[in-house]
Amino acid sequence: MKKLNKPKRGEFNVDLWKEKTTKDIDTNWLSLDTVRHTLTHFGVKKKRIPISLRKRPSNIPAVEPPHPGISYNPSFQDHQNLLREVIQKEMEFIKEEEHLNRVTTKMFKKVSPEEKENNLIKEMSEGLKPENDQDPDGDEDDDPTVKSVNPPVKNQKKTRVQRRKQKEQKDLAYKRQQEKIEKKKISDMYKLKLLDRQLAAKEKKQKILRQKRLKKKTLKALGTKTLSKVKFEPLEPNFKLSSELTGNLRNTEPTNNLLKDRFKSLQKRNIVAPANIRLKRDKARVKRFIKPDHRIDMTKIDMK
């Protein structure tokens, strides 16, 4: 009986979106908080659902409109356009690859293994005396007194006069600075127009920057976000060369894998964080064995 009552997959016999009458309460005119409060007291709990659930994580449509060039029997112009786009992308990719190659691999000299060995020996033996030529009187010093590179520091005290003069100088400098500020205040009053202009210019610049930032933000909202440390890589465009186009439905072969397309689409729309798929287990499998004293050897048992 219990088993019969269990929900079965693939059985749909209710209208999920049918309006349910909430026990004699007209909630139309109540505020949200009031509704929540009253409903809990009527035994109908109402969860507050985060607003983000209503929003889509991206503005990109789930099924993007297809390029007319991927038709099984495209017009010449559309097909050429598609090929051009593909070529452009490929060229960019090659350029980037070349750049990286130039900047990394090609930047360093290539060294043969023998040369490397020699270099290592040379580097390691730097500063050591070669073994074969021994000079007995090369570096040895006979002078017994050793001089330090840094002489010892002495603590010299200033006299009172020196201190007073120093203080007087400091006060004077402060006074001069203060005077300068006062002077500037007066001169600024005659520069009001200039200041106004400067402020206006600054504000204008800020406004432009703000607009730029907003634009960038809206653009960014359209694209794919970085959700994990693995970078999102878009699906390579699928196309057919003109020689591969047959022109009829019978002989067309599918090019790409729709599952991969869907998977990438989910990643593109910020629903799934891109990740490296691990195929091998990281952890070592537990090796199972029977302890020797538990093992039952059938040959040794006498069957009498």
Added chain:
Amino acid sequence: MVVIGKKKYESGEGAQFLSRKAALKKLQLTLKEFRRLCILKGIYPREPRNRKRAQKGQPGIKTLYHKKDVQFLMHEPIIWELRKLKVFTRKVERAKALREFSDMKRYLSNHPTLKLDHIVKERYPTFIDALRDLDDCLTLCFLFSTFPSLNHVPRDQSLLCRRLTVEFLHAVITAKALRKVFVSIKGYYYQAEIKGQTINWIVPHHFGFEPQAKNDVDFKMMSIFVEFYIIMLGFVNFRLYHTLNLYYPPKLTTHDNSEKILVDEETYVSERIAALNVPLINLDSTLQNTEDEEFEMDQFTNESDATKLEEAKIEANKIKKLKTLFKGLKVFLNREVPREPLVFILRCFGAEVSWDKLLFVGASFDENDETITHHIVDRPNMTKQYISRYYVQPQWVFDSVNARELLPVEKYLIGCILPPHLSPFSDNQHDQTYIPPEERALMDPDFRLNDEEDESEEETENENEKEENKTEEEDLEKDLKEEIETNKSDEVNEKEQERDRLKKKMKVKTGEVTKEDPWEKKRQEKQEYRLRERMIKKKHRKLYRSMMEGRKERAKEIWLLRKKRRLHDTAKKQKRKEERKQKKIKVAE
């Protein structure tokens, strides 16, 4: 000593986000369960504004979740089910290890299932919301319906996908909701309009299953998506069927006893439904289909623009025509033609379809039926052909749907080289671009090429010349006769005319409607337009000017190209004429 003041990251962005690991800890779930829960509930990772702050100063890029989202997940009753599932697998494993197979069997038969109904309702509070998000659902379900049973995919999933997608297709057929079709190398793109929502989906080409490269796609994750989408599609189907006045697990009208004996009834019915060829039973037979009722568009809309209203009306008319596009046609599909998409499309617009009996169940008439109007063939030639029908290639169906009218079959006949299959999804905003007439004829079926008319014109021209000569002579004779008659009656008329003139002065005339001078009106409008132009803000003036200049330039270019074409055409015509003349002269000699 106690540090007084706020700690870092206790408020602001640092407090709003949780890393995935922290979320796992908070929910007390394993990564696998957490992933599943997130997909089912529609909670996705977020990108923070300031990553360093959101990650509490930690370097690198981590997958972050909103704290409130995680708190929302915490209340989900499904978590308990997931925990039960963990216990269940442990039990089964243990029973297996101890070789207690009866226990294992008992556990397995009592497999806990997740009930996702409330999640569907929660994620899509109204039916329209669900329809809006159906693109992904349909595409994935159609895709998974082609899969065999695989690792990581529950055994009944692909079968269930198949069932639900076919049911959905049935709903689309009865609602006549299909709008566009596009056959690409990826698969079939469809667009349907249900309750004012446009739904796009892709159906893969029907080929044998290709094993997937393992490191490309996370199969398990995709199957979790499908697990949710199945439930969603089921409820959408239920609702759709009931709004269309149909039984929900669909029922068939016809019951042929002869075939019923062969297989058990359920498979028989499901196969028949999969054949898409028979109408389903109505819930309430007294009610006719509500969709069929014609509803008139509102005359009053908030759009003041009359042209827009007119456009909308034309569009509605076209759609109405589209719904009965293939009505009255009887189509037979040859065996090399992809059956399912074609049956679906043809049935959507009212055609009767059948195929070879041995190919699939549900064939309603044979190939030798004389009433068949179209036979769809995708091979270069056929040995046995009937005269009473057209042998067309399948692209005729797709192109007719996209053009919203029955295209002439000449270009699509058997063995013909087909015209290109254009995408109906690319918005053909060919505003202000030159389109050569050949291309335009492809896109716009109403547009006729000049060439065809030209030839017929030329022929008629010659005839006209002869006729003109005749008529001129007749005219001269007529004029002479009239002149003589008028001279006689002139004198008598003069007196009568004066009396009439006096009478007319006393008469009360009906008021005349003052005619507006069209030229004056145009002038006025032009002036107003100029005034409006003057009102443009200084800020936008430059933009406006450059826009108008661009428009003018493009118009000029089009004009130039048109002129070139016209000159070219007339030159060609002249040449042809001369050739014909010379031919005639030769013949005469």
